[in-house]
Amino acid sequence: MLDTRLEHNCIDLLAAMRGSSDLLLKRAKAGGVDVCFVTFGGQTDANKLANLVFRPLLSITGEVTPERLAEMIGSELPAACEEKTVDTVESVLGAAMSGECVILIDGIGKGFAIGVQGFETRSVTQPETHRNIRGSREGFVETLTTNISLVRRRVKSPDLVIRTMKLGKTSVTDVCLCCIDSMTDKKLLAAVTERLRELPLSLILESGYVQPFLEAKNPLFSEAGATERPDVFVSKLYEGRIGVIVDGSPFALYVPKLFSENFITLDDYLDKPLFTLFIRLVRYMAFLIAILLPGFYVALANFHPELIPDALLRNLAASEALTPYSVLTECMILDVFYEIMREAGLRLPSNVGHAVSIVGGIVIGDIVVSAGLVGAPMLLTVAIASISGYIVSDLSNQISVMRFAFIVMGGLFGLFGLTVTGFIFCVCVCSLRSYGYPFTMPISPFSRKAMRDTFARAGWRELSRSDPDIFRKTEEGNNEP
Numbered sequence: 001m002l003d004t005r006l007e008h009n010c011i012d013l014l015a016a017m018r019g020s021s022d023l024l025l026k027r028a029k030a031g032g033v034d035v036c037f038v039t040f041g042g043q044t045d046a047n048k049l050a051n052l053v054f055r056p057l058l059s060i061t062g063e064v065t066p067e068r069l070a071e072m073i074g075s076e077l078p079a080a081c082e083e084k085t086v087d088t089v090e091s092v093l094g095a096a097m098s099g100e101c102v103i104l105i106d107g108i109g110k111g112f113a114i115g116v117q118g119f120e121t122r123s124v125t126q127p128e129t130h131r132n133i134r135g136s137r138e139g140f141v142e143t144l145t146t147n148i149s150l151v152r153r154r155v156k157s158p159d160l161v162i163r164t165m166k167l168g169k170t171s172v173t174d175v176c177l178c179c180i181d182s183m184t185d186k187k188l189l190a191a192v193t194e195r196l197r198e199l200p201l202s203l204i205l206e207s208g209y210v211q212p213f214l215e216a217k218n219p220l221f222s223e224a225g226a227t228e229r230p231d232v233f234v235s236k237l238y239e240g241r242i243g244v245i246v247d248g249s250p251f252a253l254y255v256p257k258l259f260s261e262n263f264i265t266l267d268d269y270l271d272k273p274l275f276t277l278f279i280r281l282v283r284y285m286a287f288l289i290a291i292l293l294p295g296f297y298v299a300l301a302n303f304h305p306e307l308i309p310d311a312l313l314r315n316l317a318a319s320e321a322l323t324p325y326s327v328l329t330e331c332m333i334l335d336v337f338y339e340i341m342r343e344a345g346l347r348l349p350s351n352v353g354h355a356v357s358i359v360g361g362i363v364i365g366d367i368v369v370s371a372g373l374v375g376a377p378m379l380l381t382v383a384i385a386s387i388s389g390y391i392v393s394d395l396s397n398q399i400s401v402m403r404f405a406f407i408v409m410g411g412l413f414g415l416f417g418l419t420v421t422g423f424i425f426c427v428c429v430c431s432l433r434s435y436g437y438p439f440t441m442p443i444s445p446f447s448r449k450a451m452r453d454t455f456a457r458a459g460w461r462e463l464s465r466s467d468p469d470i471f472r473k474t475e476e477g478n479n480e481p
Helices: 006-016 047-058 067-077 087-097 144-154 185-197 205-214 230-240 261-263 273-303 310-321 329-346 350-370 376-391 393-430
Strands: 022-030 033-040 083-086 098-103 111-115 160-169 174-180 224-229 242-246 254-256
Touching: 006 022, 006 033, 006 087, 006 098, 033 047, 033 067, 033 087, 047 098, 067 098, 067 111, 083 087, 083 205, 087 098, 087 111, 144 160, 144 174, 144 230, 144 242, 160 185, 185 242, 205 224, 205 242, 205 254, 224 230, 230 242, 230 254, 242 310, 254 273, 261 273, 261 393, 273 329, 273 376, 273 393, 310 376, 329 376, 329 393, 350 376, 350 393, 376 393
Parallel strands: none
Antiparallel strands: 022 033, 033 098, 083 111, 098 111, 160 174, 174 242, 224 254, 242 254
């Protein structure tokens, strides 16, 4: 607890910070009473601090008592809309580290935290991921207050409930829990809140630190979605999901997430339903091509050449006869090389990443075929599968792992290996449950009402007649579909 003696409080603050140079303690007199302004360098706005704190307090004329000065700060001189009281050394430092100015008064055992944040932030720009043709161009940023305002501006209703908690013993990161109260299952909300409060991390720098604790222990698929778009985030809340926004991260989380949502984009709701049906089927086909095509080619070439048409088989055999490696080895080499090239393009600066794509895709690709290291059909197969994987960007990491598994099993056991591997993946997907909801909803278990927005999308006239409610709270309060 804070002491009533100002000098002791200043000593305790300095001791708690171990003499850190960015802790600023400015002593002054307001109405004849000793006060101390506690701030951290670079966290506050100098103009706000001068106009909202220093000027009103230091312009008090006459002699006042400490109790009267505290009353004036709390009621008669509202320095800012964001104002609260703190009564411990930890809460004083926490408020000051968040960009607030804490006013300590000699003779008063509490402080007043005034919101005068002024640290540098990134402006709201177009999201780098999940780009769209129509719709909003706003994306989340690293500042929690800005992200909350982007959500609140889209839901101007008291039903939108936002609760802030501090997580991480060392970082003390602000984490916001968002939901639409009338549409959210209370058991789901309680389960997510409990997982957050039991978070064992000391340092939280990004929402990716929190995400594994919101999902089941599955090594491949994620049951917690991440989005950089406020409009997508709000749409998930409207469906009864729980949203989590972490200070310092431009990606917001939502739970639960379904497998079919990886194939849905915002533009699907801005186009005609017929085109939406077509493009969603294309995405599902691209997903299957991305994971199966190289392994299927290797399986046919090694074990089932009779399934290949004769004219095509002769061309493939002539191409593969000029290469020194087996079909399986070629495919694995090309797939690993593609992953190396993709990682290099992601990690390098954007102006250099284009050069990597040109060198890797054109120069090296042409040379390895001309030199006879790999066959042209194999290079084409891996290239088609790689491009198809970009269409379903949310599953790009999973596609890479699954494609490699199908290549190995197809090269070792043929179509039987592909069948067994596909069966294992299907069992893994169908067995997942997130907070009581099957990961494969609404396909399994089947929900006719929810299927109007899975493969095909019904028109807005039909969708507006009744709301999707597979995540909404029920009369009995359970969360089973």
